[in-house]
Amino acid sequence: MINRLLLLKNYDKFSLLVLLLSAFPILPYVFRSILLITLAVLTIIHVFKTSDNTGNFNKTLLITILPFLILMLSLSYTEDINKGIQRLIQMMAFFVLPFVFYFNRHLITLKLIDWSLNIFAVSVVALVLYQCVYCLYFNEIIFSEPSQLELKNLNLLNSNNLNENAINQIKLRRFRKFVTEITDTHTTYQGIWIIFTIAVLFKNILKRKSAVLKSLSVFFSIILITWLFIISARGPLIGLILASIASFILYKKGQINLKIITGLLISLILVFSLGYKAIPGFKLKVDEVLNTKLELPTSGNDIYNFNSTNVRYGIYYCSIEVIKKNVFLGVGIGDLQKELNSCFHNTIGAKVYFWRDFNTHNQFLFFFASAGILGVISFIFSIFASIYFAITWKDSLFLFFILSVLIVFLTENVLSRSDGVIFYSFFNSLMLFKTAFKINDSN
Template sequence: MEAKTNNKSLVYLEGALFLLFASILLPTNVKSIAVGLFCAVSVYHFFKSKNTFNTRFFLVNAAVYFLIVITLIYSDNIAYGVRKLTSFLSLLLFPLCFALFSRNDMRYLYSRLDKMLGVYLVTVVLFNVIPFLWFYITHYSISDMLIHFPTVMRVDVGKYGIHPIYLSMHCSVAILFSMFILRSLKSKWKIVGVLLLDAILILFLLLYAKKGPILALMIVSTLFILFQRKRAIVRPYIFAILGLVVLMIAIPRTRNKFLELQKIEVIGEGGPTSTNIRYTIYGVAKELIYESPILGYGIGDYRDVLNKKYETTGNSVLKEGRYNTHNQFLSLLTIGGVILLLAFLGTLAINLVFATRFNNELFILVLLFYGIVMLTTNILEREAGVIYFALFFNFLSARTLFVNPSDAS
């Protein structure tokens, strides 16, 4: 049975949280307003309910942001550093907001979890389907759409523009959320409806053909099945995975992306594939890290240093592309060295320990999914990545981090 409340401020807070779960449908500038609204309502509820600030939760989950701020001290390019700190701001705001809630608040909000996950699932589907149908009807043939739609979503939709890698992450996380929704559904029609939404998202995943999110989803979905310990769902899952693999092989775009993994070379020795570009960038980034392993180069200078390194290597592809490290862990090392990386890993580890202790399966799988994707993508340095990582991370963390076993039921 769902928890109920007569606390109006908590109802407002619930509405602001639902808006965030649906915020993929908002243009870029309005997303920031949605985050600001959630922060304002959280502060209002805190004072209205006379809650106690959860200092330990805030310090653990916001530690990385504070360390990034400190690196501004030894940065030369202060203006760029301040702009990047603004991009990272979700890493501070969401720990701050969720630290304002009481255990009863989280118990009430968690009673709405399936609905919030459902809102995210539906809005992600709409965000993919509506532009696809619009551009198919007004601009392109179906064959053109299959080739150009990822580019269309990046450059032709104005303030809704988003890189395919982040679209792939949204699709994957929505599918992961749907697994937990399906677990609690009783109606066959609702189950069929959710499975149809999943099928749509899988087709878009194959269209975007981003290896990292697809592999991460396959890994965490397998773990989800293992967590359930039900033989009845193993066989359907195996058939589903086999069907996905067949589609990946049958679709040239997706097949070619995975074939890149057969031969990984630095650019110059091999072609400028996405895999080879990443492999070459990692080599350059490692050289920089060896030169300043403890403190890194600071939030203001880390990109300038990386771009200058591209110039000295004489690699025109990297120089012209001005690529980031395409690995969140390497990026943290270039920003703040080993100290910053250990702080980030420590935050993840502490949360993973508590999530495991209180059997928070969803949080465990979300942590693992983002951790895997971070091996090939800088999630925290773009709004499309950091807002949702920080939101899901802190919402799920607040239910199990520093609580008593009786509170985690």
């Protein structure tokens, strides 16, 4: 009887903290940190007070946290230890959340998972609606013609290159900067939150019986997809398309035929085409990728010729150069940015790389350059372990989550910021360790 009361008491604390953390898209960074620390402390107390029988789950936990442990080992040969420690602290949720959910897996219930997903979805919808209202109120500032200062900063003040595309480019940068500043969240992270919210809403459409809830889910899904195109989050959009196809096939396993696949592909292509035609900013981003040659940004005065695509070419070029010189161990997590900057400044020399630091913009390159071949292999293995479990358990939502994030990993260091590392570690751990009581959800 006493043990049951203790379990109930621990469940109440744990579930409350988890549900509060589920709203992290709208929580201040300091509040997120307090919740993480509290969960970690309570988990440590729980581990010391109970003789937890870990069983076969030990391997899963080790696979999940191994990439972080290897990054920690890289501190032993990095020169800038302070920088390395700072980076590891920023990524701490990558270790803490798997630890928390694993040792509290006996408290994870379907109800808790469902509430966590819905609280997260409501938070993301609220964040998007807030931005929509804010942007409508300040629309004259956001969409006004380029100022003299903006033209001067891009060397376009007396240029013949001031055409419609150049003007749209300035407006898009201004808009993305504006929404990033009012939310303190980069559009890419908003993008991955949005596509997972769309998946959660779609799940509600399939499972809920209430016509009102179904209608609201459809309505907010349309708003989220529209906003996704407006902020021109290309990586998340690609993730939405590819992960949707894969998770749909898993969901309808045994019922898929060529007609269904063709219909799904046509629907996705039509949505993509509509966004391309109707939203100038998204069209601009797509055209940028199609028109930019595989050339690095120049080191001359024609700084207006840089764009996010050729800047990324330079980033990937330097990341690979760093890896080629340090294949086995990497340069250490504390020295990575210094090595990248050295290549940016001394090898490429384009002015854009002097304005701020650029990371590898690829999570796999980050682990490879920081911790060598062991670092990247452990990271890849942890991802494919989650994919394996999602397919084995026929959990289409888990599969959608891991595949969509995997695609964004190819173009962003998702785990380098609180917005990304909490998102990935929270939901990956929650859905991975929910099977302690064999809580599998085929939807």
